[in-house]
Structure formats: C-alpha cells, structure tokens
Amino acid sequence: MRKILLAACFANPSGNTMKLTDAFMEGALAAGHEVRKVYLGNDIHGCRGCGACQVSDRGCVIHDVMDEVYPLYYWCDTIVIASPLFFWSVSGQTKSFLDRLYAVGRDDRYETREMALLMTAGDDHPDTFRHAENFFDAIAAVHGNRKLGTCFAGGCEGDPGHHEIKEEYLQKARSFAQSL
Numbered sequence: 001m002r003k004i005l006l007a008a009c010f011a012n013p014s015g016n017t018m019k020l021t022d023a024f025m026e027g028a029l030a031a032g033h034e035v036r037k038v039y040l041g042n043d044i045h046g047c048r049g050c051g052a053c054q055v056s057d058r059g060c061v062i063h064d065v066m067d068e069v070y071p072l073y074y075w076c077d078t079i080v081i082a083s084p085l086f087f088w089s090v091s092g093q094t095k096s097f098l099d100r101l102y103a104v105g106r107d108d109r110y111e112t113r114e115m116a117l118l119m120t121a122g123d124d125h126p127d128t129f130r131h132a133e134n135f136f137d138a139i140a141a142v143h144g145n146r147k148l149g150t151c152f153a154g155g156c157e158g159d160p161g162h163h164e165i166k167e168e169y170l171q172k173a174r175s176f177a178q179s180l
C-alpha cells in the first residue's frame with residue numbers, strides 16, 4: 001500500500017480541481033492507501049533562491065504551509081499533485097511547491113518518489129495539457145523517473161463560481177487512484 005502526499009496546489013477550495021482531488025482521495029482510501037492531503041491555498045511563498053537550505057540542516061528559511069509538507073515528504077513514497085491548468089501550465093502554487101522541494105535535496109539530487117499529476121482545464125483538446133505534462137515529466141525525472149501517470153479533466157468551462165467538472169472525470173480519478 002502506498003503512502004501518498006496529495007498536494008492540492010490551488011486557491012479555490014470548492015472548484016473543479018478540489019472535486020478531482022477529493023475523487024482521487026476517495027479512490028485511494030478505498031484501495032487501502034494512506035493519504036495525507038495538504039491544501040496549499042494562498043499560504044505558499046515562492047523559493048527565494050537564497051541557497052540556505054543547501055548549506056545547513058535547518059531546511060527552508062521560509063515558514064508557511066511547506067512546514068506541514070516537509071515532514072510528509074519524508075513520510076511518503078508517492079507524491080500526487082493536483083493543479084488547474086493556467087495558461088497552458090501548472091498553477092503558481094504547483095510551481096512554488098516544486099521549487100520549494102529544492103530544500104529536500106542536495107546538489108540537485110533527491111530521494112526517489114513516485115509521482116502523479118491530476119489537472120483540470122477549460123479546454124478539452126488532445127493537446128490541452130501537453131505543455132504542463134512535458135514540464136511534469138521533467139520534474140518526475142528529477143525525483144527518480146517514477147512517473148505513475150496523469151489524470152486530466154478537460155472541459156471544465158463555465159462562469160466563475162460555476163463548476164462543471166464531468167462525473168466521468170471524477171470516476172476516472174477514483175479508478176486511477178485504485179489502479180496505483
């Protein structure tokens with residue numbers, strides 16, 4: 001059974017991406033995996049690039065929601081990132097989360113973690129998530145080249161506050177979690 005760190009990398013607590021995240025969590029728990037979800041919301045700062053984490057054992061100098069994440073990084077064997085697609089890329093929270101994991105490595109070397117990506121988007125074209133997935137592939141390679149897969153939910157259009165993720169994608173997220 002897996003120990004999953006589920007990073008909810010967005011600031012909308014009731015949007016499409018939270019629904020996809022919760023569907024994944026439901027499937028993972030039903031399959032017997034342990035899951036710790038961390039909602040990054042607006043409480044994550046970007047990496048300052050100060051390098052302090054590389055020269056001391058005190059970790060990152062910034063204290064925010066990542067204080068909750070770092071112990072879970074050492075606990076987990078699997079990292080699942082959930083993000084909306086913003087301008088063909090991952091959310092700012094996702095980027096900051098990944099940048100801040102710099103503090104758990106040395107000289108760009110990291111412990112191995114298996115990784116998966118969940119995303120929602122307004123468009124639903126074959127290449128809607130291509131750029132974001134290419135980026136994720138590079139990140140997964142850095143963390144041990146153990147990409148488990150992706151679960152993409154396109155077609156989440158609608159007015160602000162009006163969420164339209166399709167049930168078929170929620171079911172896909174549950175099944176994806178159960179297949180891990």
Ligand SMILES: Cc1cc2nc3c(=O)[nH]c(=O)nc-3n(C[C@H](O)[C@H](O)[C@H](O)COP(=O)(O)O)c2cc1C
Binds near residue numbers: 089
């Ligand atoms: C700033 C911003 C940029 C977006 N960029 C894209 C995009 O490039 N491609 C796309 O298909 N949808 C895009 N969308 C739509 C969102 O990805 C989509 O509505 C998503 O499901 C929103 O997630 P949420 O409900 O969890 O907030 C964008 C939305 C916002 C607010």
